[in-house]
Amino acid sequence: MTKKIKLSDITDMFKDLGDVEALEGVTIEGDIELDISGGGGLNPALAYALGHETAQISLHLANISRMLGYPIDQVFAGTAAPTAGIAAPARLNELISSKFEVGNVEEWKHTIQEVTLGATSADGGSRKSTVTLGGENALPFYFDAEMPHRNYVTMDVFDMPIGMAKAVKMNYEDVINDPAEWAKKVVRDFNADMVTIHLISTDPLINDTPAREAAKVVEDVLQAVDVPIVIGGSGNPQKDPEVLEKAAEVAEGERCLLASASLNLDYERIAKAANDYGHAVLSWTQLEINAQKELNRKLMKQCDVPRENIVMDPTTAALGYGLDYAYTNMERIRLAGLMGDDELTFPMSSGTTNAWGARESWMVSSPLKQDSDWGPREYRGPIWEIVTGLTLALAGNDLFMMMHPTSVQVVKELTQTLFGLKEEEPIDITNWIGAEV
């Protein structure tokens, strides 16, 4: 069992040694929680020395986004070109010329509802930009019909420090106690299209922060960034309605997405808050298409939420932990929508961050002795979030709630490539076999 130590403990260990500038031969292994918030008295030089390895990894991961889309010169070995001429008697001397044909899907006659998040000053808000989801007439990236809008990413911000995988946490250590700075950072440095502020400290079992106080944090975030935002509660079904009501009130007119209305809480209050203060509602169900229909129906019929204010979250399970259900559930929902089930013709959102719950994304090594070596987790984590996200992108998901900057870059790169936004130097694959890779 790995011994858990805190960085501040290490500082204590070395505090009598004077100025330590570097630790030679030190590698960081095991589950080290870098607990920057606790303790104080941290020696910055020591932190740097200890952080060196993680700094290198983050640099490497940052390189990925920089490298994306930059084709290199193709290096081929001198493979001999296939020689023409008849080596042996062929049964046919001419190709049977044939034309490939395929039709479009005729049953896709309906358009997914467009939902715009964020309001600019022209519409009574203070956002500089808005995000429009939905509008599809086919499965995503298909040739049957162009997608009208690309996919968007909203990055998670929390109103208090929370436990995170090491690979995630090292990106946020400087802002972990300041949601406004955190929000700024994801927009400025990590290219987030939107910000999700999770008011988790309001949970009575955590800090029980009063709703009014939590609403202050929402105001701070709205001040700090000018992109559209998602407002999330703590997930406590008793407290969330009150928290989201207060948050909706202070954010009046900004067209935020309130997360979430669900069947196990008082969704009417959340719907009413959205209607009263001009926001959209995230309709969240758990991997069950009929429950999704039921909740959407209730939001529309019972609570009078306009169609253009509903986004669905049919639940995201991580790669290896139920992504098959999440994928197929979303694909079925989208197909039903395209074929005219008007209880399901809404854009979708995914809590892609759930990928970090998969042990493959954060554990140092496999807990099972019989497994092959899992390799460094710093590279495993982001790709777990990426593959979870891209899978749901192919099922029709529109908006991604994500956490790791590298994952965000790669998911954006892929979805925008498949959308058709990315111009790249064509790569000649005619003789890929001989490529020196």
Add this chain to the structure above:
Amino acid sequence: MKLNSPLQAYKFLPGTNCGECGETTCMAFASHLIDRSLKLTDCTPILDDKFKKKYAELDGLLAPEIREVEIGVGDNIVKIGGDDVLYRHKLTFFNQNALAYDVWDTMDEADLVARVEQIRDFKKFYVGEYLLLDMIAVRSISGDPKKFADTVKKVMDTTDLPLILCSFNPKVLKAGLEVAGDKNPLIYAANKDNWQEVADLALEYNVPVALFAPNDLDMLKSLAKTFLEMGMENLVLDPGTFPTGKDLRTTLHNFLKIRRAGIAGDRDIAFPIMAVPLTAWMAHDDPVSASYWETVVASVFTIKYGDIMLLHSIEPYALLPEMHIRDTIYTDPRKPVTVDPAVNEVGSPTADSPVIVTTNFALTYYTVESDLSSNDIDCYIMAVDTDGIGVEAAVAGGQLTAAKIKKGLDDAGFDLKDKTSHNTLILPGLAARLQGDVEDEVGSNVMIGPPDSGRIPGWMETNWPPEKK
């Protein structure tokens, strides 16, 4: 397949309800033929000579829309293709896509053997079985037939995994086939220039062959039609995998078009499709970036209709997601989501053994179960009925509550005071917020375990047995 209902299949069966297939009636057997959960050969009477004609006819009607192609021989044989639907929820996808990793003929011998061994031996335990890699692709970089043959030989000395022999030069392919011809390798590839010579090789050695027509579906179909005409049915189609930009988008469209046409009944194009995510390495020189992008491309084409895949990176951070996304897409959606709610034994628990609570979501349950059994922990594991929802979501959604846990214990007739010396339940770390409720409702002690069951062994070292109160 050309049949939609059990009745259509039933008409061809002997109709004696003999029960030899394991079903009580021929009608029941017919419905299993339609959902492809039993094979026609499971009906032994119909194999009799007098039913020969009906057998042949029904066999033809039941054949999957996309042809099945076998590569390799013996225990490691790889089957690809064989699908009947465009969406997995309509039935299921059959024959998971084969993952092939490359070696090349300019590698020095020690590196070659080490790489093949890594590919051969990589494994990950998952829900009761191992995820494994399937194939080795040997690429000719030198263009030298002898070098290629030597490399193929060395690979065969190291592993029985099926092979893909890769060269556009028929002489090189022939040299490879002289070594590996009786192992039914896939030869890659016939293109518009070399197709006659490659066809000769495929016929001579009776091996499956890949057809390569980068971004030219007319040419791809022409090649397929021509090879079919020459009597070859074991074909694999490669429409080219362009790794970046608009060309990647076009590549996706090509895959979608080929499969849609094949399922719709265009027999000339109804073959397994090959993706080559390895081309990502032609777009990125940094190995981490290239591995990442290769994994991304591989995932896209695992989800959308790639049946066999040629890859380069063997870093675990590439292999693990590639194996898992494949499992994700090819898992039969008809399999149960849940296990029966119960209190089960792992190993040989005694009154001093812990009682560990989890949900009845099959994936969660089997993960916890394998973490416990593979670490030789004797214990009770309790699957609470959460409607098949995992721990974190079930706590949030109200499917995992103190009352549910109480009910689960009662239904299982598991009295903690009677069955254990410690009267203690261990809740998952992600259900920590239920602690007080469970203590009140069940009247037992409650300990909070780690958030991930992989950490139970370490948790046990410091927390078990509980201190006597």
